[in-house]
Amino acid sequence: MRGDTKSGKRNTELGIRNTESEERKTENVMMSGEMVLNPKIRIENVSYAYNGVLALKDITLDVPACAITVFLGPAGGGKTTLLRLINRLNDLVENTQMRGRILLDGQDIYAPEVDVPSLRRRVGMVFALPLPLPGTIRENVLYGPKLAGIKERTRLEEILVRSLQQAALWDEVKDRLDDPANRLSGGQQQRLCIARSLALEPEVLLLDEPTSGLDPISTAKVEESLYQLKRSYTIVLVPHSVQQAARVADYAAFFLMGELVEHQPGKALFTAPRDKRTEDYVTGRFG
Amino acid sequence: MSRQQVQRIGFALLALAAITVVLPILLVIGNIVVRGLAAINWEFLTAMPKNGMKAGGIFPALVGTLLLTLGTAVVCIPMGVGGAIYLSEYARDTWLTRAIRLAIVNLAGIPSIVYGLFGLGLFVLFLQFGTSILAGSLTLAIMTLPVIISTSEEALRAVPMEFRTVSFSLGGTRWQGIRNIVLPQALPGIITGIILGLLRAAGETAPILFTVAAFYLPRLPRSPFDQTMALPYHLYVISTQVPGMPEHIQYGTALVLLAVVLSMNLVATLIRSYFRRRRQW
Numbered sequence: 001m002r003g004d005t006k007s008g009k010r011n012t013e014l015g016i017r018n019t020e021s022e023e024r025k026t027e028n029v030m031m032s033g034e035m036v037l038n039p040k041i042r043i044e045n046v047s048y049a050y051n052g053v054l055a056l057k058d059i060t061l062d063v064p065a066c067a068i069t070v071f072l073g074p075a076g077g078g079k080t081t082l083l084r085l086i087n088r089l090n091d092l093v094e095n096t097q098m099r100g101r102i103l104l105d106g107q108d109i110y111a112p113e114v115d116v117p118s119l120r121r122r123v124g125m126v127f128a129l130p131l132p133l134p135g136t137i138r139e140n141v142l143y144g145p146k147l148a149g150i151k152e153r154t155r156l157e158e159i160l161v162r163s164l165q166q167a168a169l170w171d172e173v174k175d176r177l178d179d180p181a182n183r184l185s186g187g188q189q190q191r192l193c194i195a196r197s198l199a200l201e202p203e204v205l206l207l208d209e210p211t212s213g214l215d216p217i218s219t220a221k222v223e224e225s226l227y228q229l230k231r232s233y234t235i236v237l238v239p240h241s242v243q244q245a246a247r248v249a250d251y252a253a254f255f256l257m258g259e260l261v262e263h264q265p266g267k268a269l270f271t272a273p274r275d276k277r278t279e280d281y282v283t284g285r286f287g
Numbered sequence: 288m289s290r291q292q293v294q295r296i297g298f299a300l301l302a303l304a305a306i307t308v309v310l311p312i313l314l315v316i317g318n319i320v321v322r323g324l325a326a327i328n329w330e331f332l333t334a335m336p337k338n339g340m341k342a343g344g345i346f347p348a349l350v351g352t353l354l355l356t357l358g359t360a361v362v363c364i365p366m367g368v369g370g371a372i373y374l375s376e377y378a379r380d381t382w383l384t385r386a387i388r389l390a391i392v393n394l395a396g397i398p399s400i401v402y403g404l405f406g407l408g409l410f411v412l413f414l415q416f417g418t419s420i421l422a423g424s425l426t427l428a429i430m431t432l433p434v435i436i437s438t439s440e441e442a443l444r445a446v447p448m449e450f451r452t453v454s455f456s457l458g459g460t461r462w463q464g465i466r467n468i469v470l471p472q473a474l475p476g477i478i479t480g481i482i483l484g485l486l487r488a489a490g491e492t493a494p495i496l497f498t499v500a501a502f503y504l505p506r507l508p509r510s511p512f513d514q515t516m517a518l519p520y521h522l523y524v525i526s527t528q529v530p531g532m533p534e535h536i537q538y539g540t541a542l543v544l545l546a547v548v549l550s551m552n553l554v555a556t557l558i559r560s561y562f563r564r565r566r567q568w
Contacts, residue, residue, distance in 0.1 A: 089456060094379065121458035131449050134472055143467070144457035200458060 040065035040204060040234040041086060046100035048081055050093070055081045057258045058100070067250035068226060068235045072242065073281065077255035079238045083206045086236065087123035088116050104204070121148060124197030128209040130189035132181035137173050140181045140192055144200040159199050167195035168225040187218025194225065204234045212240040223248055242282050246270045254278045319541050326539025335505040340525055341533060345540055350507055351515035352547065355499065356489045358424025358511070359431055364481055366428070367435030371477070374436070375443035376465055395433035400493040402430045407497035421511040423499025427488040434484035442476025443469060475562030482555035486548045492519040518544040
């Protein structure tokens with residue numbers, strides 16, 4: 001494979017020992033073999049550094065379509081960094097270096113010809129803290145579609161209703177769509193942020209601890225809407241707890257200090273972890 | 288002395304310091320209002336000066352000051368806000384942007400008479416605009432730019448970074464985020480900065496001394512290349528250059544200048560408080 005030799009060379013540049021990455025690669029190839037044939041997202045030998053400090057070390061990982069993949073692990077493990085690489089939000093951070101490739105439907109999203117705003121429309125992002133944009137509920141949901149150039153009234157109205165329904169917020173806000181968005185409760189705001197991303201009909205939805213600031217009832221509502229959404233969307237979730245990961249995961253990847261320790265389908269990672277470190281984490285021995 | 292007593296004395300001293308700030312303003316305004324109010328009537332505001340400025344009104348000086356302020360605004364608002372957007376949203380930290388910032392800080396510290404002489408050299412003589420509203424406005428604009436740039440930049444930076452990130456994540460370009468989210472949120476701060484900068488320009492004498500101001504020109508200017516009277520300079524002239532000037536005209540002129548500047552200040556304050564109530568973060 002062309003990509004392998006290339007990224008192998010790149011890794012040497014970053015100062016990662018090749019033997020280590022070779023070892024990991026065989027493991028991962030085997031794993032992705034048992035998982036999916038045509039992944040929605042393929043992360044190939046990605047290493048990433050902030051100011052010369054490695055945050056991700058040679059990550060190779062497939063994310064299957066129409067399923068929830070969770071990235072779990074203790075803080076500082078690189079989960080959020082990897083998430084932000086998938087829709088190129090880390091382009092905004094200065095002094096970083098990246099090696100390796102990220103493919104979306106087989107296309108390298110870091111290729112020079114890629115139009116970054118359209119990529120971000122295909123790969124939506126929901127952040128840990130809900131942050132409605134200034135303006136009404138309606139304006140928030142339609143912000144993305146309007147920037148994308150959709151002007152037709154009926155079309156926008158359709159998007160508004162569909163997105164809010166998908167995010168399980170419609171019933172609560174249908175009578176006050178023109179109220180300021182920041183008057184909603186925290187849980188509602190987070191579902192509004194999900195609706196805002198869904199308004200663009202993305203193919204992938206990235207969620208970075210979307211329920212970390214929410215109460216259990218709101219959390220349940222968000223998780224419920226994720227179950228509905230995975231039928232048609234590829235979802236990558238950084239959960240805010242191991243329990244949440246275990247509840248929603250179709251596939252789980254465990255990150256520790258920039259390394260992908262283990263990646264397994266279904267609940268296997270939680271019930272039969274292969275690595276001692278994974279076991280220690282999911283059983284609550286550290287975290 | 289007990290701790291409470293020491294504290295009470297401390298508070299009293301602090302309060303005294305605060306009151307001392309208010310006192311001169313009250314005295315200045317009170318004095319001018321009391322002595323100048325008698326001169327204010329419709330004719331004083333709308334008539335040409337007569338009889339060597341010892342009678343008649345201040346109409347051309349008032350119009351001149353408004354025109355100069357307008358000219359200054361036309362030049363320095365787009366440049367100032369544009370520069371602030373560049374510095375806050377686009378510029379990376381390089382030697383060039385550091386040099387720009389240093390220049391802005393230094394520009395703000397230059398005495399206004401130096402701006403006047405610079406304007407005389409560059410606009411009046413070298414570019415041959417003559418003593419004109421154009422030359423005066425440009426000189427005032429250069430003087431006002433650093434104020435507008437630094438207040439606007441501050442207002443833009445006060446908008447949380449996360450709004451920009453959200454806009455990016457929804458497929459917005461950098462400019463779309465600025466245009467739709469950042470600028471509207473920063474606008475009250477920017478407008479306040481603009482007004483504060485302009486009112487300083489409206490009250491300045493030194494920069495217009497050699498570039499535009501006419502000693503005595505009892506007619507309205509006809510084009511941007513015309514000279515004009517202006518309130519601050521007119522006040523200087525009737526206070527120091529004309530013997531036997533009736534006092535009420537001097538105080539009346541001062542009152543009008545003060546009213547122009549303070550009303551702009553009031554507008555700035557109102558805009559700020561209006562938007563602050565509506566701010567959503």
